[in-house]
Amino acid sequence: MYVVGNVYAIAAVAVVGGALFGFDISSMSAIISTKAYLCYFNQGPNYLETDGKCSGPTPTVQGGITASMPGGSWLGALISGYLSDILGRKKSIQIGCIIWCIGSILVCASHNIGMLIVGRIINGLAVGICSAQVPVYITEVAPPSKRGRLVGCQQWAITWGILIMFYISYGCSYIDGTAAFRLPWGLQMLPAIFLLGAMTFLPESPRWLAKHDRWEEAVSVLALVHAGGDVNSPFVHKEVEEIREVVEFERANADVTYWELLKPNMINRTHIGVFCQIWSQLTGMNVMMYYITYIFTMAGVGSNVLLPSSIQFVINVVMTVPALLFVDRWGRRPTLLIGAALMLTFLAINAGVLAVHGKKPYRGQFDSSAESISITGPPAKAVIACTYLFVASYAPTWGPVSWIYPPELFPLRVRGKAVALCTSANWIFNFALAYFVPPAFANIRWEVYVVFAVFCASMFLHVLFLFPETSQKILEEVEEIFDDSTPGSIKYIGTPAWKTHVDRTVVRLERGEFDAEEKFAIRASHDNRSPERVEEVAPKVA
Template identity: 30%
Template sequence: MGGPAAIAGGSGHGYAHLIDQSKPWYKNRRIMTLNAWMVLLLITSSTNGFDGSMMNGLQSLDQWKQAFNYPSGGMLGLLNAIQNIGCLAAYPFSPYISDGMGRRFAVALGAVIMCIATVLQTASNSVGMFIGARFMIGFGLTFSAAAAPVLITEVSYPTLRGPSTSLYNSLWFLGSIIAAWTTYGTFNIQGSWSWRVPSAIQGLPSVLQVLLIWFVPESPRWLCSKGRESEALQILAYYHADGNAEDPLVEYEFEEIKAAIKFDKEVAANVGWKSLIMNKGNRKRLRIMIGIAFFSQWSGNNLISYYMNKVLSSIGIIDPTTQLLINGILNIYNFIIAIGAGLLCDKIGRRPLFIASTIGMFVFWTIQTACFAVYSVNGNLAAAHTFIAMIFLFYAFYDIAFTPLIVSYTVEILPFALRAKGFTVFNFALTISLIFNQYVNPIALEKLGWKYYLVYVCWLAFESVFIWMYLIETKGRTLEETAALFDGDDSAAKISEVAARNANVEMDLDPVGSESSSEKDKVSHREVVEEVKRV
C-alpha cells in the first residue's frame, strides 16, 4: 500500500508501525489479487481431504466393495494407507525440488503427477491398479503439499500471514465435504460409476493448479536466496505496497529478508539435515514439530475420519445412507469451526488454542469411551446417541488448533534455510503416524472394541501436558523475528549486523532499474536497519 505509513502504537513487533492504516487490506486491489492466488495454493490441502473422506465414503458403497472383493482387515488398511506410503516415498526429493527449482515449480510438478494418477484411479479395473494409482496420488501430493504452504507463508501480506497459512489445513475439510456429499449423491448409481465419479473429481484441484500456477508470484525469500533480489523487491512492492518500492514496510521486509538469508550463508552455512539437531533452538523446533505431527493423527480423530462406518456400525448404526449422511454433516461442521479458528489465530494466539484443544479433546473422548462401554455392555440407545454427540464435540476442540494451526505454526517457526527440510521432517512424522494408524485402527477396533478407546484417553492426557510445557507463542511476529524466540537474542543481533552492512552498501539496482540507489534510498534503508536493530 503506497504512501506514508500511519503510526500504530502499542505493538512491540518490528513491522507493526509500518503498516499503512489509511485503508483496510480488503480495499486494496493488489492485496486482494494476491489473496486470490493464495486460494490456488490452499486447495492443495483440499485434494488430501478429498482422499480421506472419499475412502471413508467408498467403504459404505456396495458397488466399490464388490469391485475390489470386499476388502477388510489388512487389505482395507493398505487401501487407505497406500496414498500416504506414496507420500513417504517422495519425501527424500521434495525439499530439494522446492529449494532448488522454486516453490511454484514444486506445486506444478506435484499437480501434474496427481492429474495422471487420478485418471488411472478412475479407470481402475483391479485392486492392484487402484492401489498403484493411489500410491502415485500420494507421491505427487508430497511435492505440492511441501511447497504450497511454504509459498503462502513467504509471500503473504504480513498481517494476513497467520490466518492465510492457517486456512491451508482448514481447507482439508473443503475437499472432505465435497467427497462426502459426492459419495452420498452417487450412492444410488448402478454399476462402477458410483465410485468412479468421486475418483475423477479428486483430480479437479490439480487440473486448476497446472493451468494457473504460473500466475502466482514466486517466494521473495527464495528469489533472494538465488541472487534475484530485484525480482524479489518487485514482488514485495507490487503486492504489499501498490508498486511503491520505497514504502517503509517493503523496505523493512526486503532488508530483513536479505539480512536473514545472508546470516544463513555467512554464520549458519551448514543447512543440511544435521542442522535440525545441531543447536538448541533447532532441537526445540524439532521437538515441537514432531510432537504436533503425531498428535494431529494420534488423537483419535483418524479412527473417525477413515473408519467411521466401522465406528457407527459398532454402536448399531448400520444403514449406509445414515452413515454417509452423518459423515457429510460432520465434515461441514468441522470446516466451519476450523475456518473460524484459523481466522482468529492472530487475535487469540497459537498457545491458548492448542491448550484448549488438547484439554477439550481429552474431556470429550473420555465421555465417548464411557458411552461406547455402556452401549457395548447393555445396548443402551441413549448411550449410543450421546456417543454421536460426543464425536461432534470432540471434533470442535480438535478443529480449533490441530486443523488450522499445525502447518502454519510449523512453517513459521522454521528459519528460511531450514524451512523446506524442516517441513519435510514434519510431514514425514505426520505420514508415519498416519500410516501406523490406518493399519492398526481397524484391527485393534475389531479385536478390542470399546477398550481400544482407553489407549487414546491416556495419549490425550500426555498431549495436554506436552503442549502446556513446550509450545511457544509466535503471534504478531515476522518470520525473521520468530527466530529470536528459539535461537535467542544473539542470533537476532547477528542478523541485524548483516542488515546494517547491507544497508551501508548501495543496492545493485534501484526500483526503476538504474545502476545504483539514490542518496534518499540509502537513508531510507538505514532507517529500516535501525528498526531491525530495535527488534
Template identity: 30%
Template structure:
C-alpha cells in the first residue's frame, strides 16, 4: 500500500480528513475521559501561577513582613528568585526522567516533592526555612512542569491538541486567581495564619496529582520510543477511536509517530544534547525557543507579576485593600484573555497572535510609561488611574500570545527525540530570565523609578522585530508535520503515514487490514 507524505504544503494537516466528524469532546465518553486526564495535567501550571501571585500578596501583608523582618532589596529578591534557583538545580535531571521513566511518573514525582515542600513552607519558623521550602518547590516543579505539557500535547486528540496545550500555560492565572483572593481573604487574620493558609493551599493541585496521575494514559510517542508499540496503538485506539485499532486516524497517527521516531534515530541521528544545535533546522528551533523564553519574562510583565506593590507605591496607592483587589481582578482578566486566545490558535494562527500581542504590548507599555512620568512630575490622580488602566490593557495584549503559546509552540516545533531536552532548555532560559528580573527589578525600581520602564519599551520593540522575521506559522498540523517544517524535504519524505485518500467510514476496515497486520508484527 502506497503511503502519502505526512507533511502537507497547505495549512491543513494530513490527518484532518480522517477524523470522524461525529466524534466530539462533549458526546464521546472516551474523549471526555481523555480530556479529564488532560485537565489533571494542566493544573500543574496552576501551582506555578499560585506561587507568583501568592508572593505578590504576601508582600502586601504586614503580618508576613513583620514575621520575616520586612525583607527588602537583595533579601526580597532572593525570596522571589529562590524558587527558580530550585528549578535550575533540577534541570539536569528533568529530561532524563521524562524520557526514561515516562511522562506521567515524572509528573507524579514532581508533585510529591512539591507536597513535601509546601508543608515545610507552611510550617516555616524562620526566613531560612521559608527560603529552603521555596527552593524545594522549584525543584519539584521542574519535573512536573517539564513533563506535563509534553504529555498533554502527545496524548491529545489531534483536533484539540493545540487549544489544550495552549490552555496549559494559560492556567497559570487560575492559580494566580486563587492565591490573590486567598491572600485578600486572610489579610484580616491577626496572626501568622494570614500567610500560612495561602502557603498551605499551594499544595492542593499537587495533592490531587499524586492521588490520580498514576492512572492517566502514558504518551503513545514515549511508548513507541521504548518499543512498546502494542501499548501505544491500544492507547491511541482507546481514546481516539473508541477502541478500533483499524480506524484510519489511529493508523495514520501510529505510522507517522513510528516513522518520525525512526527518522530521528537512524536518518538524522537527531538525539543527544549536541543535536540541539547540530542541524540548521534545530538551530532555528533553539533560536526561537530561547527568544520566546526570555521575551515571556522580559516584556515588562515581571514588574507586575512579582512587584505589583512597588508599582502601586510609585503611583502612591498605599492602602492594602485596593492593592489586593486590583491584584485579584487582574488575574481574572488575564485568565479570560489567555483562555480566549487558547481556543483561537488554530483559527487565527500562531504568527498573527504573536505579532498582534507584541504591537499591543509596545503601545500600552509606552502609554503606561508616559502616565507614570506624568504622575511623578505632576502627581495627578488621573495619571495614576491611567497607569492602572494601561496595566490591564498591556496584559490583555500579553495574554493573547505569551500566555497560551510559549509552551505549546515550543513543544510542537520540537521532534520527539529532542522534545524533553529542548523543553528543558526553554524552561532553563525562563528561570534565568526570572532570576534576573527578581533581583534587578526591585533594585532598578528603587534607583530610577518610572524611568526603568523605558528599558522595557525598547526591548518590546526589539521583540516585535524578531517575531516578525523568525516566527513560522504551524496551525492545523500534527506534531510530526510541524517538526518537519524545520527539517525540510528529507524529513517530509521519511515521515510517512496512511494514504491521504483514505476517508473515514466506520463500516470500512478492509483498507487498513494490512496495516493492522504490520502493527501486530511490530
C-alpha cells in the first residue's frame, strides 16, 4: 500500500533528484574562487609564501574538473534508460541516490585533482540517472492539466539546490583550511539520503506497471493520484483504456532499443527532444552558473564576488515560479520562443558592451587567465544588469520546459530510453561547455557572448518551425501529432508545428464534466478522426 497519493507531494519528493544537480553547480561555482581551493589544487607558478596568493588549476584543468560531472552524467543518462525499463522508475532513482553518496564521499575526501575528478564523474552518473528518470516518472504519474507544472518543479528544485548550496559554500569560505570546501562537498549527500528513503513511500509509475502487466496496481495508482482513490472515476477509466490500447499495440513489437529512435517514424520526435536539451545548454545558462565569479571579477565587483554573484541564484529561484503556475496555460512553444528572443537580446548587449569598453587586464590584476577582460564604471554595471536579466529570461522559459517537453513527445514503449537519450545530449553539451568556457574566455574573450547569441537565434527558428505544442494533451494523444498519414500532415513530421495548440478541454475532462458522447465528439474534432473511428473506439472507453 502506497502512503503518498497526492500528486504535488509525489512531485515534491521526486524532484529532490534535480536538487543534486543544483548542489553540484553551486558547490563548484562558489568554491573555485576561494583561497582554500586555489591553494590546495594550485598548479600555477605564482604561489607566494609571503602573501599566500595562488592561481589554482590552469584554465584547461579547471574546465576538466568542472566538466567531469556532466561527462559522468552523459553516461548515467544513457544507462538510466535500461535501469528504468527493467527495474522501474522508482528504483532507478533510488540507485542514483546511492551512487551520489559514493561520489560525494570521494569528492569530500579528495587529496589531489585526479581523485576530485573521479568523484565528480561518479556524482555525474547519479545526476544523469536522476535527471533523466525523474521527469519520466512525474510525466507518467501526473494528470495532463498539471503535467507541465509538476515536471517543471524539477527545474525549480535545481534552482533551489543551486541557491542553498551556494550560501552553504559561501559560509564555509570563511573557514580556514580545506574544510572550506570539504564541508559543503560532504553536506551535499543529505538530499540524496532523504530522497532514497522518501521514494519508498511513493507509488510506481502506473504506465510502467501496466507495461509489466501489473494492471491492478496500475489502476489503483491512477485512482489514488487522479481521483482520490475512486477506481470508478470516468477519467481513470479513460486513462486505463488509453494505456491498454498502447500497451497491446506495443506488445506486438520487439523490445525497444536505442536504434529504434532513429527509425523514420520516430526520428522527428527524437531530434526535437534531443535538440530541446541541447539548446537549453547552448543558451549559455550553465556557463553563467559555473563561472559567474569569473564574470563578476572581470566587472570589478570587488575582492569578494560570492555575495553579489548569489543574486542571480535568487533570481533563478524566483523567476521559475511563473512557469510552474502558468506553463500549462502558456503552452510549450510560446514559452520557448519568448525565452530564446530575450536571451539573444541580453547576450548581444553584453557582447557589444564588452567589445567597446572592455580592456585587457594588467599583469597580476586577476588570479586566473580565464578572467581576460577588465571593465569598470557604468559599462560594468550594464554587463551585470544584463547577466541578471539573462537569468530572469531563462528561468521561466527554457529552464523548466527543457525538462517538461521531451517526456511528452514519446510513446510509452520507448519513453524511458528516449528521455535518457535526450538527457544524455544535455549532459554531453554541458560537458563540452564546462570544459570549453575557461579557455574560451582566455582566448576569444567577449566573442564568447556572440557565440551563444547565435545559438539563441538558431533555437528560435528551430522551435518556430519544428517544435509542436504538447501542453494539456493525454500522453497517448500526443502520438497522433506525429502521425504523417492524417490530412494536412508532412511526411516523417506529422502535423506542422505551427498548426498545433494547447488543448484546453483536458481540464473539463479530468473533472468529469463531459458525458461519453461529448468526450469523444470533442476528441474527434481535435484529432481529425472520422465519426466511424469515434464510434469504434468510444464503446471501449465509455
